Amino acid sequence: MAASLEQLRRCHFAVDLGAARTRVYVKGAGLVVDQPSVAAVNTRNGALIAVGEFAERMTGRTPAYIRVVRPVSGGTVVDIEMAQRMLRHLLGEGMRRTLRRKTWLRAAACTPHDADPLAQRATVETLVGLGARRVELVDTLIAAAVGCGLPVERAEATMIMMCGAAATQVAVLSLGSIVNAERVPVGGEAIDHAIVQHLRQAHALVLPSQSVRPLQLALSGNGLTPQGPASAEIHGRDVATGLARSVRIDTAAVREAIQTPLTAVLDGIYRVLRECPPDLVADLVDRGIMMVGGSALLPGLDQMLREATGMPVHIAERPELCAVQGLGAMLEGRIEPLILDPLGTC
Template identity: 40%
Template structure:
């Protein structure tokens, strides 16, 4: 019980934090939300309990998401959230603190990198390593990144979409666009406000996206769901029916941006690696890849086979854990 702590991998996501402990697998999956009392700056709740408070708190309590678009927006709250999650995983029982691998979006600045590493160490890590999200996602999806062959990964998270072509344990070309599940939710909120004169919260928009959202509407699969909110004109609560085609119309802009980013990476891919991708196809990971039909949309736009990983939400967390065992192979992992 007391001794060397196991290696830990953390998927520090904008929407969800997943923690992987070596030998145990994924032990924690909680929303990255913290409820803070404004009066004394004390943390009241973290994770799922805090998420239930979003948009429902009295004036002196604020429920915040300390990560925005894949990077730390509030350093102090992020550090306290990480400390809480590491304690929940039982890290305080060990004399020697754990080595931690944390994922970051591709293309973050050195200041943002330092903030993530420092937050992990302050929260209780002995050593903090960083790994780019598409690399972690590829490892978690079971792709052999060490071979001299091109693999392409699209990781659609809550705050960012990371797209990369990998070969020989490194990233050959990549892009990170600050569009993810949150932007889909914001687009639905705007659409419902514009079309129905109804104000809804982002949590309601997310539930609508999960229930009937689609990126590739089929002719015979029109579905509808009720959404409740506040009428813009009367100010009274009201409910309206929204169809899957209307949700599809609402999220056109972020979908087009993701497709454009995928095409941009393919255009920069060296010819030999492009040939490998034609054979292997593209692997999709992250919670955003669960949006119905998004794989079909990208397959239609690129002409390449597209596959969604077996457990897309857990891929990055699994990959961070596996990466600690192969630091010597990962050319782009940094201590």
């Protein structure tokens, strides 16, 4: 980890390419981009019409010749050219001109814990297309742990749960490295999909694409728990008639609908704990789990995990920004490297 930190201090900017949002941190300037990972393209001439929030608002509202695309899926770049075009427009001409002044432009980027070489290469090529001469890759779990202030460099166990849009990553860290980790292909989008399917089957109601974040619409406070509201009103389109309609849904039925994706997440936590050394698991009894990522803000999710695992569960102060803030701390040199000096021979 010491060598990687030394390399990261030489980087000029860092990118967190997420399935939901793209964030860019520039050394000395801070967070300069925090926009949805969405682009709108004119299919007739290939022109880029919009990126970020404006493109996201166009989802489901465009004519046939405009296509809304997401060049990043599950933290992996699936369309390198479109990702480069999106990043160029998100950065803006002024910031790109500033970065081009660097004689040897270096970049850092987050990658999922189990990213294969092809996925890593796609991330590297995306940033090379922006002018980077060298790209350093950092495990998303390490970056997020640093960003939320966990003492990852100590000989103590810390457990982090990265709640992303497309996947959930769980890991136990100690001495600056990942001891054991698990990636579950279930994230906020899977929970959204489960509730959308429940509304369609039980109430014959279709939600608009911009209202798919159902728990933020339907529930509040402890919404996912039995202590939350008993019912909530939802607006959508009737499957049969196509007309706008409102229904009052039972939140207990919603909790039942999302049990399948949440059970997969809990299984991932149990697998990580089973394969960890007992000494590290004992540390976690008091420290518990730190939740980061945008989906960590789903109402009541932390309480459900607390009841299921019997461990303390905490949500980071700004969970959606932890990964990019961790990269920024490494770039700015705010993290001291872990140095393990070998003992001299007696």
